[in-house]
Amino acid sequence: MRRNRGTRADRGAKRCRGGAGGERGPVRRRFPWLSYAVVAVGAAVMVVPFLDLLMSSLKGSGEYGRLPYRFLPEAFDLSNYRAAFQRLDLPLLFRNSTVATAVITGSTLLTSSLAGYALAKLRFPGRELIFRLVLATMMFPPFLFFIPHFLILVHWPLAGGNDLLGSGGAGLTVSLAALVMPFLVSGFGIFLMRQFIVAIPDDILEAARIDGAGEFTLWWRIVVPQTKPVALTLALLTVVNAWNEYIWALLVSTANPRLMTLPVGIQLLQSFLDPDRMVPVMMAGLVLSSVPVLLFFLLLQKHYLRGVMLSGLR
Amino acid sequence: MAAPGGPARTRPRSRQTAVAYLFLTPALLFFALFLLLPLLFALLLAQSRWAGFDLADIEPVGLANFTGLFAHGATFLTPVLTNTFLYALGTVVLATAGAVVVATCIDNLRCQGLWRTLYFLPVVTTVVAVGNVWKYMYEPGGLVNGVLNALGLGSVALLQNPGTALPSVVVVQAWASLGTAILILTAGLKAIPESYYEAAELDGARPFTVFRRITLPLLRPSLVFVSITQFIAGLQSFALIIVMTGDGGPGDATDVAALEMYRQAFTYGDWGGASAAAFALFVLILAITLVQLWLFRRKGSEV
Numbered sequence: 218m219r220r221n222r223g224t225r226a227d228r229g230a231k232r233c234r235g236g237a238g239g240e241r242g243p244v245r246r247r248f249p250w251l252s253y254a255v256v257a258v259g260a261a262v263m264v265v266p267f268l269d270l271l272m273s274s275l276k277g278s279g280e281y282g283r284l285p286y287r288f289l290p291e292a293f294d295l296s297n298y299r300a301a302f303q304r305l306d307l308p309l310l311f312r313n314s315t316v317a318t319a320v321i322t323g324s325t326l327l328t329s330s331l332a333g334y335a336l337a338k339l340r341f342p343g344r345e346l347i348f349r350l351v352l353a354t355m356m357f358p359p360f361l362f363f364i365p366h367f368l369i370l371v372h373w374p375l376a377g378g379n380d381l382l383g384s385g386g387a388g389l390t391v392s393l394a395a396l397v398m399p400f401l402v403s404g405f406g407i408f409l410m411r412q413f414i415v416a417i418p419d420d421i422l423e424a425a426r427i428d429g430a431g432e433f434t435l436w437w438r439i440v441v442p443q444t445k446p447v448a449l450t451l452a453l454l455t456v457v458n459a460w461n462e463y464i465w466a467l468l469v470s471t472a473n474p475r476l477m478t479l480p481v482g483i484q485l486l487q488s489f490l491d492p493d494r495m496v497p498v499m500m501a502g503l504v505l506s507s508v509p510v511l512l513f514f515l516l517l518q519k520h521y522l523r524g525v526m527l528s529g530l531r
Numbered sequence: 532m533a534a535p536g537g538p539a540r541t542r543p544r545s546r547q548t549a550v551a552y553l554f555l556t557p558a559l560l561f562f563a564l565f566l567l568l569p570l571l572f573a574l575l576l577a578q579s580r581w582a583g584f585d586l587a588d589i590e591p592v593g594l595a596n597f598t599g600l601f602a603h604g605a606t607f608l609t610p611v612l613t614n615t616f617l618y619a620l621g622t623v624v625l626a627t628a629g630a631v632v633v634a635t636c637i638d639n640l641r642c643q644g645l646w647r648t649l650y651f652l653p654v655v656t657t658v659v660a661v662g663n664v665w666k667y668m669y670e671p672g673g674l675v676n677g678v679l680n681a682l683g684l685g686s687v688a689l690l691q692n693p694g695t696a697l698p699s700v701v702v703v704q705a706w707a708s709l710g711t712a713i714l715i716l717t718a719g720l721k722a723i724p725e726s727y728y729e730a731a732e733l734d735g736a737r738p739f740t741v742f743r744r745i746t747l748p749l750l751r752p753s754l755v756f757v758s759i760t761q762f763i764a765g766l767q768s769f770a771l772i773i774v775m776t777g778d779g780g781p782g783d784a785t786d787v788a789a790l791e792m793y794r795q796a797f798t799y800g801d802w803g804g805a806s807a808a809a810f811a812l813f814v815l816i817l818a819i820t821l822v823q824l825w826l827f828r829r830k831g832s833e834v
Contacts, residue, residue, distance in 0.1 A: 252636035259633050260649045262706070267652065269674050270664045282670065284686075286677025328561070331554040341548035347555060354566055358767045358816060360789040361809050364576070364796045365569030372586055384585050402561035432550040461657035463770050468797065480659035484774065487663075496667055503660040514655040518648055521655070525714055 274298070274500035281497045297501040304489075305502055309475070310482040314506075317396045317466075317478060318459040324401040325455045326448055333410030334440050338422060339432065348411070354404035366399045367468050390472040399465060406451050409527060413447040414440055450524040453517055460510050479506035577806035596807035606783060607791065607808065615787040615812075618701055618772075619765030623758050625705035630712035630757065635746060637713070638720050647717065651710035658707075662774030665703045666690060690776060693784040700775055700785055704765065712757045719753025720746070752827075759823045766816050769793060788812045 269288070273281060277294040301307065335341075336348050371388040373379060378386025389395045417440065425435050441448075463480045470477040477485070483502040489495045514521055552559075577596055581589045600607040637646045653661055668674040669689040676686040689699040723746065731741045747754075769790035772779060778794065779786030789812060796805035 249639055252639040255636045256633060256640060256646055259629070260646060263649050263652060263709070265674070266661075266664045266668060266706075267656075269668060270660065273667065282672040284672050285680060286672055286674060288674070288677075328557045332558040335551040335554040339547050339551040339554070340544065341551040344551070347559070350562070351558070354562060356817075357566070357570070358763075358813065360767050360769070360792065361573065361813050362565070362569050363793065364802060364806055364809065365573040366565065367797075368576075368583075368802070369564075369569060369572065382586060384587075399565055402558050402565075404562075407558060432547070432554075436554075457655050461655070463658050464773070464793075471797070480657045484659045484663075499663060500667075503657075503663060507656055507660050510655055510657075511652070514651075515648070518651075522647075522651070522714060525654075525711055526718060 270500055271504060273497055274504050276497050278494060281494075297497040298505070300498045301501040301505065304486060304495075304498060305482050306477075307482075307502075307505070310477055310479045310506075313393065313396065313476060314460060314478040316393060317462075318456055320393075320397045321400045321459040322452055322455045324397075325403045325406050326452055328402045329406030329410040329451060330414075330441065330444065330448065331436065332407045333412075333414050334436050336407070336411045337414035338417070338419070338440075351404050351407050351411075355408070362399065363464065363468060366465075367472075370395050370398065370469070371472065387472060390469055390476070393476065395469045395473070396466060396476050396478070400459060400462075403455070405528065406455070409447060409451055410444060413444050417443050446520070447527075449517075450520045450527065453513075453521040454524040454528070457510060457514065457521070573806045573809065576802050577810050579803045581802050583800050583802060592803065596803045597811065599804060600807055600811055606786075607788075607811070610783050611786050611788055611791045612815075614697060614783070614785065615766055615789075617697060618704070618785075618787055619762050621698065621701035622704045622708065622765040623762045625701065626708045626712050626761055627754065627758050629705065629709055630716050631747075631750070631754070633709070634713045634716040634720060635742065638717065643717075647710070647713060650713050653707040654710040656707075658770045659774055661703065661707050662771050665699075665706075666775045669699055691781055693781050696776060696781055696784045700772055703775065704768070704771055707771070708761055708764070712761065715757050716750065716753050719750045723749045755823075755827050759820070759827070762823075763816055763820060766812070766819070 272288055272290055274297050275293045275295070276290040277292055277296070280291055332351070336344060336351070371390055372383030373388040374381050374383045376386070377388045377391035379388050380386075389398070421439060422435055425439060430438070461480065462478070463484075466476070466478040466481045467484075470481050479502075483499055483506060486495050486499040486502065575589070578591060578593060579589045579596075580592045599605060633650065637643050640646060670676070671686040671688055675689065680686060687695060689695045727745050727749070728741065731745055736744070767789055769787055772785050772787060772790055773793070776785045778798075779790050788808065792805045792808040792812065795801045795808060
């Protein structure tokens with residue numbers, strides 16, 4: 218969709234050196250202060266809600282929601298964090314979120330790379346058809362699947378006390394499998410890996426084939442090392458999505474509360490009776506659950522942002 | 532895209548076919564179980580009446596669920612679909628307009644990556660955090676009303692007031708999607724040839740003229756792309772609304788189509804009606820996508 222004429226793409230300031238002067242035409246340099254003002258005000262709007270979250274989590278009992286509004290807490294009170302640990306089964310929530318994220322990411326990477334390799338470098342009847350099917354899978358929006366996925370998992374035959382026709386029990390919602398199953402394979406992941414595996418020169422693969430290497434060896438020894446950067450990008454996109462996923466986790470944990478993930482468990486604090494006392498505790502929980510993924514993003518943001526750009530390729 | 536598939540002279544074709552299908556098995560199995568089967572099942576449900584529980588109790592009712600959606604007195608067309616459109620449209624307008632301004636300004640600055648990162652933070656934050664932070668910022672004792680009070684205005688219970696609830700949620704959705712839009716528009720900006728700006732400089736063009744006559748027209752492919760994707764995302768999304776208003780309230784002021792589908796199914800147990808609503812929304816989104824793609828192709832050829 219985007220054309221890159223290669224004219225200025227590399228000239229943007231990647232680092233904080235250089236800057237306005239060297240890289241831009243003089244026309245646009247005339248009002249740098251205006252640009253600074255606009256960007257800085259905007260950045261404040263972006264960051265202040267996060268700071269408000271942090272400050273609310275530190276407000277003492279009875280202080281939250283009091284009029285007039287005050288940004289800073291009177292005393293930086295850590296009791297909300299203690300309360301978050303008491304009110305929430307944080308070890309369970311963290312475990313569920315971590316296991317689900319790890320399984321989803323591992324499975325997405327593995328299946329995307331294998332399928333991407335087959336679609337890019339192997340010759341077999343039906344390849345074009347399957348590739349088109351993979352593209353077509355990206356067309357269906359997620360909301361279309363909440364109902365049937367939920368019903369299919371609940372009525373999974375011979376699981377969780379169900380009979381052969383899928384009635385009588387709780388189906389797969391008895392296990393963590395319910396949390397991850399709808400996300401194990403990604404059409405976009407397969408497409409992305411295929412696009413990068415295509416670029417591996419055939420000569421390398423052919424030489425290895427002549428040496429007698431099997432296709433699985435080729436995949437493990439050549440394809441996997443060659444596609445590490447894009448695999449990292451796909452992994453980051455998947456980790457962030459899986460960690461933040463809310464609606465599906467909410468559905469399966471209404472069927473089985475043991476499956477609650479961090480977002481679901483924290484949101485549940487809403488239903489406690491004294492909102493003004495619970496809100497700061499909830500905010501503390503949100504800080505605890507958001508920090509890992511924010512750190513993760515900040516550390517590896519270059520690879521993550523590349524993934525967002527690539528997902529625009531679809 | 533290069534023609535894929537190297538010649539595999541060294542190995543019989545049939546062997547490679549077997550390996551390929553082996554590698555594809557997990558994906559194909561998944562798509563059969565979690566894409567094809569659910570779609571067929573949902574289509575069946577959309578034409579049935581079913582209270583849940585026993586699969587044998589599914590009772591076919593033809594197209595009654597669909598006609599029910601658009602029957603006289605049904606809420607699906609108004610306010611639900613109207614809300615959906617307003618929600619998506621408001622988000623697109625706010626996010627795209629904001630992103631154009633910010634992306635263009637960032638393009639003039641040092642530390643571009645750092646600025647973009649700040650705008651990107653909400654994108655990697657869970658909707659539960661985003662929704663709740665804003666929900667409580669909108670409360671009478673929250674930050675937004677604190678600012679209003681400081682400006683000499685009275686407090687408004689923004690999410691409890693039917694007139695302000697939907698716009699308030701739209702602002703949050705736009706806020707949360709600004710980062711992605713900025714990223715894509717930045718790529719578009721970087722692709723504009725520097726020579727155009729140099730020519731404008733020689734002609735003594737003013738910055739605003741340059742923005743209006745060079746940047747904006749040449750940015751159009753990226754702008755169209757951002758608006759289409761954000762509009763479609765807006766039509767589908769309901770997680771933020773669930774977090775912020777719970778059930779689409781006050782009344783049905785923030786009830787959107789995907790949320791209505793969710794509530795029909797998981798709150799009221801009307802699986803048939805909910806599936807019909809899901810398909811109706813899907814067809815609508817598909818139609819809009821095709822029209823937008825068609826417009827984009829037609830206009831894109833002139834750019």
